[in-house]
Amino acid sequence: PSTLVITFLFVPLCPTVLHALRYFSTASSGVPNFPEFVVVGLVDDVQMVHYDSNTQRAEAKQGWMEKVTADDPRYWEKETQVSKRDQETYKDRISTLKKRFNQTGGVHTYQRMYGCEWDDETGVTNGFYQFGYDGEDFLAFDLKTKTWIAPTPQAVITKHEWDRDADQNERWKNYLTQECIDWLKKYLDYGRSSLLRTELPSVSLLQKTPSSPVTCHASGFYPNKIMLFWTRDGEELLEDVDHGEILHNHDGTFQKSVDLDLSSVKAEDWGRYSCVFQLSGVKKDIVTKLDPKVIKTNWVKPSDLTIPIITAVAVIAVSLIACIGFRVYKKKQGEELKSISPWTEFNHKIRDMLF
Structure with missing residues (x-):
């Protein structure tokens, strides 16, 4: 099982x-x-x-x-x-x-x-x-x-x-x-x-649709000296992955995600993949195996929906896409700014602290 x-x-x-x-x-x-x-x-x-x-x-x-x-x-x-x-x-x-x-x-x-x-x-x-x-x-x-x-x-x-x-x-x-x-x-x-506390995260696997990348999302960890990555057969993957930035949570902890593109991976090979979370100073890792049964998604087969439910899901999807799109835009915008100026992170810190 x-x-x-x-x-x-x-x-x-x-x-x-x-x-x-x-x-x-x-x-x-x-x-x-x-x-x-x-x-x-x-x-x-x-x-x-x-x-x-x-x-x-x-x-x-x-x-x-x-x-x-x-x-x-x-x-x-x-x-x-x-x-x-x-x-x-x-x-x-x-x-x-x-x-x-x-x-x-x-x-x-x-x-x-x-x-x-x-x-x-x-x-x-x-x-x-x-x-x-x-x-x-x-x-x-x-x-x-x-x-x-x-x-x-x-x-x-x-x-x-x-x-x-x-x-x-x-x-x-x-x-x-x-x-x-x-x-x-x-x-x-x-x-x-x-400042010297250690908090472990909850780790979840998320997927928007069956054809979307699988996101490994870790949230609630402290400090922010961490590694989050995908492995295949125990070896870290460097291709077909997209690393997100470490973000602040409202309670002072942090969150981070890393996406895995499975478009070229056969279904029977999914078991070879795992998401690994490492926290500085902690000896053991949190390892989450790639398993379709534990992936969280809001996707439902169209044939299973009635017209009212389709409408409701469509509204939710549009909102979700808008939020994700804005997040991706801000991420890309931040990457572009960083390529222009080494002071960008400095300015973002000050902006976030004031507003």
């Missing part, structure tokens, strides 16, 4: 995860209904700090961030003052860059992203500090040489100016490689109950 095989997982006490602390700042000019300056701080993609030019105040976005005042009673006051200073500085820089790029009006953005990463098993760390203008790379800090990289001619003036400030560059290296890592570990400890 056909069965749905799920291998239950045993979670180790200390799952291995690459943790990250990131700060994103965006100054904008000519953007309607959007703050002129926004700062967001994230630990492992969870927003914990927010400031914008409308509120003029740095605020906690997670309850556990209130613990920071035990280590530094003036933390929020200092964060607010730093953001206010950056707000004025970045506004002036947009004016300067518009002149360098020979621009007059229009919409313009000046952005900064900096932070650090820490592997909790190997102890390996990494730091990053970079700027963008109008969605393109503008400057990046080289930790090894403690100098700035200018990918565009308009950034060379700033590069030379900042390279001469050796003391400041040394301070940035120390922050990115030491102080930032210390703060990252503190934040992880503050939010241990949520």
